[in-house]
């Protein structure tokens with residue numbers, strides 16, 4: 001009787017451990033997109049405090065910017081200051097709001 005109960009407990013425990021391990025492995029995986037230009041930092045989805053509808057992706061290490069519908073590679077993208085000037089804005093790093101890492 002005691003043995004049966006012990007074995008049943010073992011099975012339960014092993015199942016739980018496996019489930020937890022697979023969950024933590026999924027959350028631990030860095031699903032962040034590394035900047036194709038500098039490969040030093042993750043690319044972040046950002047928007048501007050002064051223009052919340054204006055979304056784009058940006059690397060804070062080298063100031064690379066990709067527009068929302070733009071493919072992200074080392075052949076594409078622009079720079080934050082250029083992007084702001086092309087929009088008729090003054091480049092202001094304090095105006096950037098980080099939304100989350102690009103996956």
Ligand SMILES: [Zn+2]
Pocket residue numbers: 035036037038039040041059060061062063064
């Ligand atoms: Zn970069």
